[in-house]
Amino acid sequence: MTGKVVTITSGKGGVGKTTATANIGAALAARGQKVVCIDADIGLRNLDVVLGLENRIVYDLVDIVEGRCRIRQSLIRDKRLNELYLIPSAQTRDKSAVSPSDMVKLCDELRSDFDWIIIDSPAGIERGFRNAIAPADLVLVITNPEISAVRDADRIIGLIESEEKGPALLVINRINQELVRKGDMLTAEDVLELLAIELLGMIPEDNSVLLSTNRGVPVVLDGKSRAGQAIRNIAYRLLGDSIPMENIGEDGGFIGRITRLIRPGGD
């Protein structure tokens, strides 16, 4: 096996990195791929709760790096998906405990056992971000159609290029079709034009994400969730499936058009 390392980053916090990491990982594992998700946000551990694995942590990333455990001992197997594993972040340690070369070394060892190594980057442009992108074969930049998230995404895309980890692929999260339709939210097309990188997928704003996170169950396992479907499409595109991009026209995309078909008075 020669695993591929995918890092998910954003610049700005709160745009959906951890949710995207957990769900892309889960969607790949549900397709029979062997996946490990690594939480690289030292001091602000969260991938464990999003995956519902918070009660099973014994060792963490810093324990591996500092030699207190073997990699295998730190791996937490998912409750539902046999092929999905988590390496949790340390909650209490100093951020400088892990270096970019530690991450490269860890991922090189994991490559032989996994198809996919998915790294959840911390927000910001500091050490944690550099740790997260150092081993990456592919970097996904996630943003929201919102002015500060797009600005920070642009900054991070520039840094990824200067670290020679580009070209990054873009995921636009939390698109509110109703606001797009009213002209009060940037369209996916606007964001793409501004950032000028390749689009991997778009995720609509969807309350089912919050519900799934509350329960600690990945939303991609919810067959009825629109966001879940969008994230499954992103994972399948990573596998090389050719799934047409959802319409990103200025009328709010396919969901917007369906909304207007259902509620023609809404215009």
Added chain:
Amino acid sequence: MSGFVDRLLGRETPSADQAKERLKLVLVHDRTDLSPGFLDQLKDDLIQTISQHIEIDPSSVRIEMAQEGRQQRLIADIPIKSIQKRRIN
């Protein structure tokens, strides 16, 4: 276009259009690390230098940043005064 209709109807520009325009400017300056003040300074310097060699109308000089993908380009539009106009002047 929708902005034009809105103005005709006396409504405000959709906020997303404002966000996009603001972002365009912010991103150019973030990517190049050039402030709007720097561009004005550059324009003054260019006018001064070029005027030593060619007669130009300072008020019609335009300096702007253009975007091609993730590449930034500085575009200077400097109309030269024609000989005929100079004779009239």
